[in-house]
Amino acid sequence: MASPVSSDRPALRVALLGCGVVGSEVARLLTEQSDDLASRVGAPLELVGIAVRNVDAPRGAAVDRGLLTADAEGLVARADIVVELMGGIEPARSLLLAAIGHGASVVTANKALLAEDGPALYAAADAAGVDVYYEAAVAGAIPIVRPLRESLTGDRVRRVLGIVNGTTNYVLDRMATEGLDLDEAVKEAQQLGYAEADPTADVEGFDAAAKAAIIASLAFHTRVGLADVHREGITGVTAQDVVWAAQTGHAVKLLAIAEQTADGVAVRVHPALVPLDHPLAGVRGSFNAVFVEADAAGELMFYGRGAGGAPTASAVLGDVVSAARHRVLGGKSPEESRYADLPVLDPSRSETRFQVRLLVADRPGVLAQVSQAFSDAGISIESVRQTPVAADGLAQLVITTHLASEAGFAATAASLGDLAVVREITSTLRVEGAR
């Protein structure tokens, strides 16, 4: 498909660090599409080595074993572009800093490293005049870094809502469509390879929190680290929550939320009720999507595969081509190290809507007492739905509030717990994306 490249240019030397599912796919594409890539870059790309821990371990057929080396430092020293797909903090960080020190451009899919230490990496790259690209670190194949870094750079982002973890989206989707409970859905996801044997990083929201930190840093030109992200996973979500979400016109989604308020930037990850007519509510299975609200652009959404070898490799290759083009034609990726540095808010300061389910005594006057607890904290109620419960003279109340602060809602929940007529606060979920 490529037109012939009349290139006397020397090849650009590409080094891969790591050769797992994504790495071996990147190696395959670099080889199989070398003509196309050379045409788009303006010079050939030569894969000069793949650093792995154990050169003797079994590999896919697409990997040329002659390229494997255990000497990552040596490999980095002889590359123009270093692609890091090892994950984890060390030795990834040291190797990327060494690459930058040698004048190489770097491409990484390492969300944990970027969430922990992105600013140091960006500053080193800017000082050295080289590129750092990381499209694959946030939402796999979905281009979201480039739109935030470039397309929206003349606009102001107000809020980003992301479904950035495919495992939890699959689990919540199966709970909704098949009536599974959480454990059953997680087990199914494990059998299908969507969830790890130890699903903690996904179901407890750690993976989404790292991505939220990167998204917030990008969207608001502000240093946001993992410690700034309020994190709550999906382990508290019950089959009943999902049923009641549907009955009140919502889907349950694990959202990564980054928003700019008058006081600063707030970043949080938690399960949320999303209205069924919101584009995020229709994101099914293990797909990811990032919904952006900007002053001028209005609402945007980016949807696709957030994980997997081939989708992630697609994003990595796009970054490799961009970095390589810059080395051939000049130029540099937009700098990340020039920060507006807005204050990062304590999560208790952020505002949202809440939906709470209560078991209460089924008799007159109860709703008045319950409503009073909300109004005492200055929280206004949007809707109440009351259903009798078969047993024990109880009723269920489903109460949805207007915007309220976390602190205000916590005070309300405490007063509700003290009321004799309230038997149990069954569930509390935040509501996001109402328009």
Next chain:
Amino acid sequence: MASPVSSDRPALRVALLGCGVVGSEVARLLTEQSDDLASRVGAPLELVGIAVRNVDAPRGAAVDRGLLTADAEGLVARADIVVELMGGIEPARSLLLAAIGHGASVVTANKALLAEDGPALYAAADAAGVDVYYEAAVAGAIPIVRPLRESLTGDRVRRVLGIVNGTTNYVLDRMATEGLDLDEAVKEAQQLGYAEADPTADVEGFDAAAKAAIIASLAFHTRVGLADVHREGITGVTAQDVVWAAQTGHAVKLLAIAEQTADGVAVRVHPALVPLDHPLAGVRGSFNAVFVEADAAGELMFYGRGAGGAPTASAVLGDVVSAARHRVLGGKSPEESRYADLPVLDPSRSETRFQVRLLVADRPGVLAQVSQAFSDAGISIESVRQTPVAADGLAQLVITTHLASEAGFAATAASLGDLAVVREITSTLRVEGAR
């Protein structure tokens, strides 16, 4: 919000050609966000003039009347970045070529010009070593040019399905949700300002066809002009079509389709049935969305506002910042003038699925005759749905095929018309996006 720019760099001179809804919004943002923009570019942006046909016409309050000039040629000669928002072929083309000749980078939202003469413009810009950016020309605020040009450049795009005209999407959505017929829905869209007084460009698919040509050129690195696009608007879509679409699990959408086949590239615009579980089916009201299928990335979708002053201005500003950064830091947008130049297929060669509604005599043996007409043309039927019709001893058949060529289906339709038992072929619609 911006950090201070320690810039001794001279300002970059920006010229606007055109001052309509989008132009005045771009002028406003350039002024109001000048600190942010200077910070992101690394140098101030100075709006040096706005070329208009009539400098005395009334303008919005945001436009500094001292910047208005009728001398577009003179303005272009003293700008570093020329932003063309006039529309139409001339004088837009001559002014952009003059700007490139003077060494300026250009940003345009002019889909008609790019569909007609994009390749000449890109070649001139490449020869001069300047940028051509046109994010706003395809889908308003939705970043789709950058993802296709850069993010997916290491991947292979197989097919693009786009809802790229907000007016027709609004009209079809109202027909589906409110049961309106086409004329009523168009009238409503006109009252709301979504449709022009003369809606021809939208409802006949001309606007979508220009965008389809640009998308196909980008996705497949091939010169595709407006004349290569098979075009059919929504004027033939009836309220009954929309009702039957829903009953068979589909939504009716006007799609711009660009796909790569073994023989070349096929590009077409027509109304299509989209399965309700496809992400494009959920694109409501006047929103746009572009759905991309790529070898490695899998399915991606980009969603947002495809038109309107502020959304389009957001895309234009993003392009201005990218072009300005390149002038400060070096670099250039990826070249469009390096083509793979795949053959562009005659539309009759493309393959799709069809859903046809027939009025037939309600008696035994009719389905066998009808089925024979399909099988004679080598077309395989996926499903048949038969419903009695109250009057005249007739029945309605709704037949959905597997993949068939346009030519094969035309032959079938002709044989069906010749059958005595077929009273009428009520409707024929293509089915897209089945997975």
